[in-house]
Amino acid sequence: MMDWLWTIPALPFAGFLILALFGKQLSRKVVAWTGSLSTGLSALITIIVGISFLTNPPGGHVFKQILWSWIEVGSFSPEITLYLDSLSLVFMFVITFVGFLIHLYSTGFMVEEEGYARFFSYMNLFVGSMLLLVMAGNLVFLYLGWEAVGLCSYLLIGFWYKNPDNGYAARKAFIVTRIGDTLMAIGLFLLFDQFGTLQIQEILTRFPAEVAEGSPFAVATAIMLLGGAVGKSAQLPLQVWLPDAMAGPSPVSALIHAATMVTAGVYLIARTFVIFQMAPVAQTIVAIVGAVTLLLAGFSALTQRDIKRVLAYSTISQIGYMFLALGVGAWSAAVFHFMTHAFFKALLFLGAGVVIMHLHHEHNMFKMGGLRKSMPFTFWVFLIGSASLAALPLITAGFYSKDIILWYAWAAEGSHELFWLAGILGSLLTAVYTSRMVFITFFGEIKTEPHGKTALSIKIPLIVLAVLSLIGGFINFPGNFGDMQWLSGFLANNLPEAHAAVHDKGIETLFQVISAVLVLLGIYLAYLLYLKRNVDEQFSKKGIYHYWFSGWGFDYVYEVLVIKPVVWLSKIDEHDFIEYFYTGIARFHMFWHVLFSKLQTGKIRWYAMGIATGAIVAIIVLVFS
Amino acid sequence: MINISLETGLLLAGILFFMGFLGVMVRRNVIFMLMSVEVMLNAAGIAFVMAGSHWHQPDGQVMFIFILTMAAAEVSVGLAILLQLHKHYKSLDADAANKMKG
Amino acid sequence: MTVIFYIAAAVAIITTGLALTRAHAVHALLYLIISLLGVSVVFFVSGAPFIAALEVIIYAGAIMVLFLFVIMMLSVGKANIEQEKIWIKPRTWVGPGIFSLILLVLFILLVSGFSDTPINSAIIAPKQVGISLFSKYLLGVEISAVLLMAGIIGAYHIGRGRGKVKHRFMEESQ
Numbered sequence: 068m069m070d071w072l073w074t075i076p077a078l079p080f081a082g083f084l085i086l087a088l089f090g091k092q093l094s095r096k097v098v099a100w101t102g103s104l105s106t107g108l109s110a111l112i113t114i115i116v117g118i119s120f121l122t123n124p125p126g127g128h129v130f131k132q133i134l135w136s137w138i139e140v141g142s143f144s145p146e147i148t149l150y151l152d153s154l155s156l157v158f159m160f161v162i163t164f165v166g167f168l169i170h171l172y173s174t175g176f177m178v179e180e181e182g183y184a185r186f187f188s189y190m191n192l193f194v195g196s197m198l199l200l201v202m203a204g205n206l207v208f209l210y211l212g213w214e215a216v217g218l219c220s221y222l223l224i225g226f227w228y229k230n231p232d233n234g235y236a237a238r239k240a241f242i243v244t245r246i247g248d249t250l251m252a253i254g255l256f257l258l259f260d261q262f263g264t265l266q267i268q269e270i271l272t273r274f275p276a277e278v279a280e281g282s283p284f285a286v287a288t289a290i291m292l293l294g295g296a297v298g299k300s301a302q303l304p305l306q307v308w309l310p311d312a313m314a315g316p317s318p319v320s321a322l323i324h325a326a327t328m329v330t331a332g333v334y335l336i337a338r339t340f341v342i343f344q345m346a347p348v349a350q351t352i353v354a355i356v357g358a359v360t361l362l363l364a365g366f367s368a369l370t371q372r373d374i375k376r377v378l379a380y381s382t383i384s385q386i387g388y389m390f391l392a393l394g395v396g397a398w399s400a401a402v403f404h405f406m407t408h409a410f411f412k413a414l415l416f417l418g419a420g421v422v423i424m425h426l427h428h429e430h431n432m433f434k435m436g437g438l439r440k441s442m443p444f445t446f447w448v449f450l451i452g453s454a455s456l457a458a459l460p461l462i463t464a465g466f467y468s469k470d471i472i473l474w475y476a477w478a479a480e481g482s483h484e485l486f487w488l489a490g491i492l493g494s495l496l497t498a499v500y501t502s503r504m505v506f507i508t509f510f511g512e513i514k515t516e517p518h519g520k521t522a523l524s525i526k527i528p529l530i531v532l533a534v535l536s537l538i539g540g541f542i543n544f545p546g547n548f549g550d551m552q553w554l555s556g557f558l559a560n561n562l563p564e565a566h567a568a569v570h571d572k573g574i575e576t577l578f579q580v581i582s583a584v585l586v587l588l589g590i591y592l593a594y595l596l597y598l599k600r601n602v603d604e605q606f607s608k609k610g611i612y613h614y615w616f617s618g619w620g621f622d623y624v625y626e627v628l629v630i631k632p633v634v635w636l637s638k639i640d641e642h643d644f645i646e647y648f649y650t651g652i653a654r655f656h657m658f659w660h661v662l663f664s665k666l667q668t669g670k671i672r673w674y675a676m677g678i679a680t681g682a683i684v685a686i687i688v689l690v691f692s
Numbered sequence: 693m694i695n696i697s698l699e700t701g702l703l704l705a706g707i708l709f710f711m712g713f714l715g716v717m718v719r720r721n722v723i724f725m726l727m728s729v730e731v732m733l734n735a736a737g738i739a740f741v742m743a744g745s746h747w748h749q750p751d752g753q754v755m756f757i758f759i760l761t762m763a764a765a766e767v768s769v770g771l772a773i774l775l776q777l778h779k780h781y782k783s784l785d786a787d788a789a790n791k792m793k794g
Numbered sequence: 795m796t797v798i799f800y801i802a803a804a805v806a807i808i809t810t811g812l813a814l815t816r817a818h819a820v821h822a823l824l825y826l827i828i829s830l831l832g833v834s835v836v837f838f839v840s841g842a843p844f845i846a847a848l849e850v851i852i853y854a855g856a857i858m859v860l861f862l863f864v865i866m867m868l869s870v871g872k873a874n875i876e877q878e879k880i881w882i883k884p885r886t887w888v889g890p891g892i893f894s895l896i897l898l899v900l901f902i903l904l905v906s907g908f909s910d911t912p913i914n915s916a917i918i919a920p921k922q923v924g925i926s927l928f929s930k931y932l933l934g935v936e937i938s939a940v941l942l943m944a945g946i947i948g949a950y951h952i953g954r955g956r957g958k959v960k961h962r963f964m965e966e967s968q
Contacts, residue, residue, distance in 0.1 A: 671725065671786045672890075675717045679893040686900040694795045694839050695912050699905055701840065704803045706901040708810055708833075710894045715814040717890035720881045723819050723865060727826055731810055734833060734853065737845075745841045746913040750926040753845050753918060754934075757927065760852055761938040765945030767857050771864045772953035778868050 069119060071112055072132045072149050075159060076202060078109040079195035083188050090184025099174035102187030106170045106194050110163035117156055121557075128152055128560035129268075131204060148204030150267065152561040157402055157554075158201040158334055161409045165325050166194040168528035172417050173318040175524035176424065180316070186226060190322065193219035197327035201334055206255050206265040209338075213251070213299070213331060217244050220328050224315040236314035243308040247298015251335075254291030257284070271341040280345050289342050289349030292335060293356070300332030300386050303360040307621050309383055310367075313375040313430075317420025320375060324382045325413035330405050333389045337398050340562060344396075350481060354394020358489035361387025363619050365496035369503065370616040373430045374419050377504045381456060382412060384493060388472050391490060395482040396566060397475035399558040403543050404468035406554075410539050411455035411465055414532035418449040421525060422508065425517035432504065437513035444521065446509050448533045455536040457501040457590065458494055460583035467540030469494060473582060474545065474575055480566045494582050498589025499596075506598045545575065701742030709735035722777060722784045726770050733763045799839050806832030817878040819865045823858060830854040840913060844920035 082105025086098060093101070120130065130151040151159075170190060177186055196219055200212030218241075225237030255265060261277070261284065262270050278285050296302070301309035309329070313320055323329060336343060336353065343350045361384045368380035385408050392401035422438060422445060423430060439446045455465035473494070477487040543554040555564070617623065666677075708731060715728030737756040744752015774784065781788040806829045813825035830853045837846035927935060 669787070672717050672720065675713070676890065676893060679713065679717065679890075679897060683893070683896055683900065686897070686904065690900060690903055694799050696796060696799055696840075697911065698913050701836075701913060702905045703902065704806070704836065706898060706905065707807055710898040710901070711807070711810050711814060713897070714887075714890050714894040717893070718882065718887055719814070721819070721878060723861070724814070724822065727822060727861065728814060730853075730857065731814075731826070731829070734830065734849075738833060738836065741837055741842050741845055742840060742913065744918065748914045748916060748918065750918050750922040751930075753842055753923045754927050754931050756842075756845050757848065757923075758931075758934055758938055760848060761942060764852070764857060765941050767860055768945050768949040769952065771860060772949040774864060775867070775953050784868070784874070 069116060069125070069130050069151070070132070072116060072130070072151060072202075073134060075109050075112050075116070075163065076149075076195050076198035078105045078112070079191040079198065081105060082191040083195060086184050086188035086191065090188055093184060095178070095183050098184045098187055102191055103167065103170040103174055105191055106163060106167040109194070109198070110160075110167040113156075113159050113163045116151070117160060120151065120156060124560075147208055148266070149202045150204030151202065153558045154334075154337055154402065154561055155201045157406060157558070158330070159198060161325075161330075161406055162194060162197050162201065162327060165409050165413050165532075166190075166197075166322060166327070168531055169318050169321050169325075169413060169417065170194075172321075172420075172525050172528040173316075175522035176318055176417075176420055177316065178522075182226070186223075186316070189219055189222045189226070190318070193223065193322060193327055197331070200331055204267060206258065206267055206270075209267070209335075210252070210255060213295070213335075214248065216328055216331060217241060217248065217299070220244070220312070220323055223319040223323070224312045226315050226319065230314075233314040236308075236311040240308040240312050243305050244298045247295045247305055250291045250298070251295025254288050254295065257288045257291065261288075267338065271339070274341050274345060278345060281347060282345075285342065285346040286349050289346035290352070292339055292342065293349060293353055296332030296335045296390075297356060298332075299335075300329045300390070301383050302332070302356050302386060302390055303363065304621070306360060306364065306383050307625065310376050310379045313373065313379050317375070317416055317423060320378070321413045321416035321420070324378070324416060325409040329382060329386055330389075330409070333386065333393065333401055333405055336390075336393045337402060337562065340393075340398055343393070344563075347481065350394055350396070352394070354391050354476075354481070354483075354486055357387045357390025357392075357394055358486050359387075360384070361391065361493040362489055362496070365493050365500065367616070367619060368500040369496065372433055372616075374422065374432045374435070374504060374508060375416070375430060377432070377500060378412070378415055378419060381497065381500065382408075384497065385412070385456075388469060388490065388493070391476055391486060392472040395475050395479040395486060396563075397472060397479055398562040399555040399564070400468070400471040400475055402558055402562075403554050404472055407455065407464040407468040407536070407539050410532055411452045411463075411536040414448060414452035414529065414536050415456060417525075417529055417532065418445055418452060421445045421521060421529070422449075422517075425519050425521075426515050427518075429515060432507045434514050435508045436511045436515075437509070438517065439509040441513065441517050442509075444526065445529075448529045449509070450505060451533045451536050453501045453505045457498040458582070458586055460579075460586065462537060464536050464538065464540030466583075466586075467543060467545065470545050470579055470582065471543070474578060477578065478575075491582060491585060495585045495589045498586045499593045502590045502593030503597045506593060510598055545579065698742060698746040701746075702739055705735045705739035705742065707735075708732075708738065720785050720787060722774050722786050725786060726767065726774065729770075730763060730767065733759055733766075795839050799836060802832045802835035802839070805829070806836065815882065817875050817882065820862070823861055823865065827854045827858050830858070841917045843917060844923055 082101055085101055086093075090098060132149040132151075134147040134149065170187070173186065173190065177183060180186065193216065196212045196215030198212075200209055200216060203209035203212060221237045221241040224240050225234050227233050228237075258270055259265055262273055264270065274285075298305045312323060315323070343353065364380045364383035364387060368377050368384060371377045371380060385404070389401040389404050389408075392398075392404060422435065422442070425442065426435060429435065451463075455463040457463075458465040458469045460466050469490075473487060473490045476482055476490045477484070543552050712728045712731030712735060715731065716725050719725050719728065737759045740752040740755040740759070742752070744750065744755070777788070778784055809825045809829040809832065813822045813829060816822035816825065830849060834846045834849040834854070837843075837849060
């Protein structure tokens with residue numbers, strides 16, 4: 068069964084090709100079938116491959132499939148290798164499975180939109196590129212998927228391209244992530260310069276032997292890779308693109324936030340963990356970035372009025388948790404949180420999509436209200452997703468994954484109390500803003516009456532995701548619950564286990580109680596602040612509130628620090644001497660063009676004479692020299 | 693069989709070639725221009741065959757066959773263009789189709 | 795046999811000259827056919843009987859007949875011939891004539907001293923040509939096939955007389 072590995076990314080690409088080439092000729096039904104079947108089959112094959120990987124693990128818990136050699140330039144011959152281990156398997160499962168559910172949802176959600184085939188072709192390409200990224204055995208190949216994912220995000224965020232704002236958001240996402248991509252490319256150049264290869268496993272095995280721990284090279288490489296990860300995963304300081312990326316359709320947001328794109332950074336760091344282990348400084352920076360980001364984004368989420376922007380900031384915040392986990396060396400905890408986050412965040416975005424669709428494309432939460440009665444189904448699935456996001460104790464998946472991160476933020480060797488504090492404060496914030504969103508949207512008085520019915524193709528993905536948001540956490544219980552850490556055990560085949568400096572089940576239980584209490588407190592707080600009293604109205608003009616609302620003013624800072632100077636520089640640089648040089652070239656050619664165009668009489672005989680003249684000159688040179 | 697030098701054979705080819713070339717330059721009628729091109733191609737063929745005979749190799753004749761093929765393709769396309777030209781300009785004057793001048 | 799070569803060559807040159815100076819297209823064509831027949835004789839005596847046959851069959855037989863068909867289709871009348879006579883006034887021959895003559899002289903200069911030895915006019919049998927064509931030059935044969943195919947399609951496409959022709963440089967003059 069393992070030999071079928073290549074079909075997993077190939078199927079979405081095939082779907083993309085079919086839809087891109089023949090999309091206009093196909094009926095909507097065929098388009099929907101092609102689009103969702105390609106990812107669906109891919110998910111099915113992933114599950115089958117996964118089962119055979121689990122029951123019959125290959126040697127070293129690694130399976131490699133060499134497809135072909137891409138190019139050969141000297142010693143540089145990147146082989147196109149598919150690399151399957153526990154890490155990529157978890158990612159592949161989430162990408163294909165959640166991706167398939169989102170496709171299924173889109174068949175119903177996008178049914179009235181123009182460019183139906185275009186949408187599905189982009190979505191397929193997105194899933195295929197992301198699979199390429201996580202299955203690549205070579206950094207060049209990974210970079211190919213990385214860039215393709217960036218391209219797809221651009222295409223999909225700007226899907227409704229007729230509105231210039233969407234085009235602006237798409238360009239912003241593309242350019243901001245491009246900064247990170249450039250850093251990552253530099254990191255790859257450094258690695259290639261040192262090792263002469265970009266095969267991931269070869270680098271990872273040779274790295275500890277050839278590079279000293281904490282040496283400038285290791286730190287520089289790790290920082291560059293972190294730069295790439297920060298850009299793609301929307302972490303500080305490159306997080307500004309993600310809230311604007313809400314311009315795309317809801318399924319796109321779900322795909323970007325849950326299954327693909329933003330988790331690429333998490334994957335990259337987990338995949339190249341050796342480099343980060345050899346550069347402790349860089350790894351601490353990862354943790355700091357994660358901790359700061361999760362707090363900043365949490366505060367911003369607290370003040371948003373657009374339901375999708377709340378979710379966007381919550382994504383930034385949750386990925387901050389993953390970075391925190393990576394930073395303290397809890398690799399498998401980050402992957403675990405990635406998985407549960409994919410389930411509940413996809414659920415939340417798709418649920419929000421349903422709400423938005425039934426309220427005439429209304430994004431503003433304050434115009435919703437009271438939807439609990441009129442949309443009971445959506446309410447319940449959304450509630451489950453929110454509970455999971457807020458990490459409601461014991462019954463939700465989010466609780467288990469977040470708990471492990473919080474525990475390692477305290478207990479891991481490279482950790483610091485402040486990280487734990489940030490995490491615990493973040494979980495309070497998460498509970499508050501999540502409940503605020505639920506309260507404002509689904510409780511209170513009815514402000515807009517919903518219309519229309521929810522199609523079955525929309526309901527099924529929501530139900531499946533809701534179930535997964537609840538039970539998805541049961542594959543990895545905290546340490547003090549007993550020896551039931553199946554996911555960590557599985558990942559431990561390929562990722563190192565976190566080294567806990569503290570082994571005290573009592574403290575672990577205490578922390579769990581603290582975070583559980585904080586979550587409940589957060590919900591109660593939100594109840595008091597947003598349902599009993601309307602704090603938003605009172606504070607919306609206040610300084611700090613506005614500051615949070617605009618995402619801590621990062622956009623403004625970048626506008627002043629980067630965009631304005633560049634525009635100013637390019638303005639004054641418009642008429643420098645280089646300019647004269649180039650216009651001079653143009654004038655020179657213009658002159659000769661006018662002269663030579665006189666020769667073009669359109670008379671064939673004239674041209675034949677020209678040939679004769681040329682031949683005479685050529686032969687004279689040949690004979691008499 | 694015959695007692696001539698390669699030079700003489702090539703001279704014949706050269707004379708015919710430049711006569712054809714002269715024809716292309718002088719005539720305005722497209723039919724005559726095409727005929728002149730045929731003469732030129734044929735002259736090139738003569739050069740090949742003469743050289744082939746001189747070295748007693750079949751290659752020259754093979755080349756002639758290729759030239760023949762090319763001439764046939766060229767004439768068919770050329771005559772088709774000529775027909776269209778005549779249809780549109782009611783004339784075979786090559787200079788009539790000078791719309792592409794600079 | 796050498797005499798035959800010279801006679802045939804002279805015939806070829808003279809008839810070619812006549813063909814290129816005729817005002818009437820059919821006359822020119824007939825002269826051209828004679829010229830080709832002359833060249834065919836040259837081929838025959840210089841040891842290439844197969845090529846001589848091809849020259850007669852394909853050049854004189856097929857290609858020239860194609861010309862004839864087209865001339866008949868266009869039904870060249872008296873007016874065209876008068877026009878043609880105006881076009882080929884002696885004055886127009888001067889410039890191109892000088893050019894051609896210079897080129898010919900240069901060509902002769904290049905060729906002279908090339909090889910004085912008589913050409914080996916022993917017959918190269920068609921069999922040898924065929925073996926060479928289908929072994930050493932097989933790729934050339936394939937390419938020729940593609941070329942002919944392209945010629946057929948091109949001629950069909952261009953010559954198709956269905957309504958207005960959609961060539962961009964012919965359209966506007968309609």
